Amino acid sequence: MTASIAPIKQSSSIRTNRGSYWITTFGCQMNKADSERMSGILQKMGYELAKEELTADLILYNTCTIRDNAEQKVYSYLGRQAKRKKLDPNLKIIIAGCLAQQEGESLLRRVPEIDLVMGPQHANRLETLLNQVDNGHQVLATDEQHIYEDIATARRESAICGWVNIIYGCNERCTYCVVPSVRGKEQSRTPKAIKNEIEQLASIGYKEITLLGQNIDAYGRDFNVGEYNYSGQTTLSYLLEYIHDVKGIERIRFATSHPRYFTKELIDVCSNLPKVCEHFHIPFQSGSNKILKRMARGYTIETYKEIINYIKELMPESSITADAIVAFPGETNDEFEETLSLIEDIKFDLVNTAAYSPRPNTPAASWPNQLSENIKVDRLREINRLVEKTAKARNIRYKDSKQEILIESINSKNNSQFMGRTRTNRLTFFPRSSSNGKSYKTGEIVNVKINEIRPFSLTGSLL
Numbered sequence: 001m002t003a004s005i006a007p008i009k010q011s012s013s014i015r016t017n018r019g020s021y022w023i024t025t026f027g028c029q030m031n032k033a034d035s036e037r038m039s040g041i042l043q044k045m046g047y048e049l050a051k052e053e054l055t056a057d058l059i060l061y062n063t064c065t066i067r068d069n070a071e072q073k074v075y076s077y078l079g080r081q082a083k084r085k086k087l088d089p090n091l092k093i094i095i096a097g098c099l100a101q102q103e104g105e106s107l108l109r110r111v112p113e114i115d116l117v118m119g120p121q122h123a124n125r126l127e128t129l130l131n132q133v134d135n136g137h138q139v140l141a142t143d144e145q146h147i148y149e150d151i152a153t154a155r156r157e158s159a160i161c162g163w164v165n166i167i168y169g170c171n172e173r174c175t176y177c178v179v180p181s182v183r184g185k186e187q188s189r190t191p192k193a194i195k196n197e198i199e200q201l202a203s204i205g206y207k208e209i210t211l212l213g214q215n216i217d218a219y220g221r222d223f224n225v226g227e228y229n230y231s232g233q234t235t236l237s238y239l240l241e242y243i244h245d246v247k248g249i250e251r252i253r254f255a256t257s258h259p260r261y262f263t264k265e266l267i268d269v270c271s272n273l274p275k276v277c278e279h280f281h282i283p284f285q286s287g288s289n290k291i292l293k294r295m296a297r298g299y300t301i302e303t304y305k306e307i308i309n310y311i312k313e314l315m316p317e318s319s320i321t322a323d324a325i326v327a328f329p330g331e332t333n334d335e336f337e338e339t340l341s342l343i344e345d346i347k348f349d350l351v352n353t354a355a356y357s358p359r360p361n362t363p364a365a366s367w368p369n370q371l372s373e374n375i376k377v378d379r380l381r382e383i384n385r386l387v388e389k390t391a392k393a394r395n396i397r398y399k400d401s402k403q404e405i406l407i408e409s410i411n412s413k414n415n416s417q418f419m420g421r422t423r424t425n426r427l428t429f430f431p432r433s434s435s436n437g438k439s440y441k442t443g444e445i446v447n448v449k450i451n452e453i454r455p456f457s458l459t460g461s462l463l
Contacts, residue, residue: 021060
């Protein structure tokens with residue numbers, strides 16, 4: 001299926017030479033991965049990365065619409081670039097991602113200086129769409145389409161750890177979430193295409209890959225049953241086993257999981273595969289079954305706890321992280337307390353928190369029992385205090401322990417230190433050379449003794 005491209009206005013002049021570009025990414029890991037691919041496409045076309053945003057000849061905002069404050073930030077950035085374009089008509093402005101998909105043509109009416117509005121399903125088609133812009137059109141590309149493979153052009157931010165998309169889109173219908181309407185239906189990549197990409201990364205020195213999906217443990221359910229043979233169908237469990245033997249890759253992670261599809265089989269497979277890291281990000285969203293039902297999440301807190309308990313049984317040192325929403329429409333004090341109790345009970349390593357934000361075209365946005373901003377602020381503040389407390393308590397287990405750290409980069413705030421992560425995904429800082437003078441380089445796995453703990457990071461010394 002090809003995208004419809006709407007020529008809404010003609011440009012007075014067409015600039016044919018390539019210049020510099022700047023990409024600002026808002027939102028999730030999926031957006032970061034999309035930005036890396038689009039950056040690679042721009043470089044292939046002859047654009048060079050600008051030294052700073054306000055000097056770039058092409059501006060691309062890869063946007064998020066999960067919450068209202070993310071949208072408002074985009075419009076603030078857009079206003080600045082629209083002023084620039086009045087002084088330099090050759091400036092190209094591109095709005096990509098979820099806000100682009102949600103707002104579509106209304107974005108062009110609101111900010112007529114924009115040259116291209118493109119939804120996330122069109123990220124791999126950036127060159128084709130930009131050629132339309134160069135031919136004098138203002139372009140709108142937001143129709144649903146098959147996402148074409150393009151794994152060779154990504155300009156990745158890290159040379160050690162790489163994102164690998166395995167499933168696009170989302171078929172869930174959570175009553176608060178706009179993602180299905182902006183990222184489209186689930187579309188799994190074939191195991192062979194995924195493994196090919198991982199092998200490419202390994203061949204140029206990558207040591208860690210993170211498999212990405214909006215609902216990653218729903219991987220493969222859009223395939224015909226039996227097309228790949230693992231318990232009768234292709235699953236995330238099958239895929240992990242299929243890619244595990246790629247030479248050169250030392251660590252495998254995946255995100256984001258949905259409790260509805262997180263099976264005991266998947267946990268068994270993770271515990272048996274040495275490269276799969278002991279870190280599981282499984283959003284629970286609310287500790288109240290009544291709220292979960294109104295959210296249409298499709299599981300209960302009892303089911304969620306069974307998943308976590310089984311992980312802890314097989315992999316006691318695992319790190320468990322999650323997402324939670326407070327002040328959902330109609331949430332009572334008792335229901336909020338149930339969320340706090342769940343955090344106390346499970347003792348998460350980290351919980352990403354947010355106050356409920358009404359999103360366009362979602363059922364919950366039109367419900368009459370919206371909570372006040374004061375309640376949202378108070379509950380968010382309270383849950384964040386608890387999250388910091390539990391995160392620090394969980395970090396105590398690292399004190400004086402030996403941890404395997406994959407060196408990712410030099411600490412940008414202290415050039416004498418490296419930065420890396422434990423297998424459980426704890427950010428760790430440590431000296432660039434050991435006490436006996438031995439030095440190391442990025443991509444190596446080293447043993448570090450943890451000397452200092454903080455709520456969200458560690459500091460140690462090389463062993």
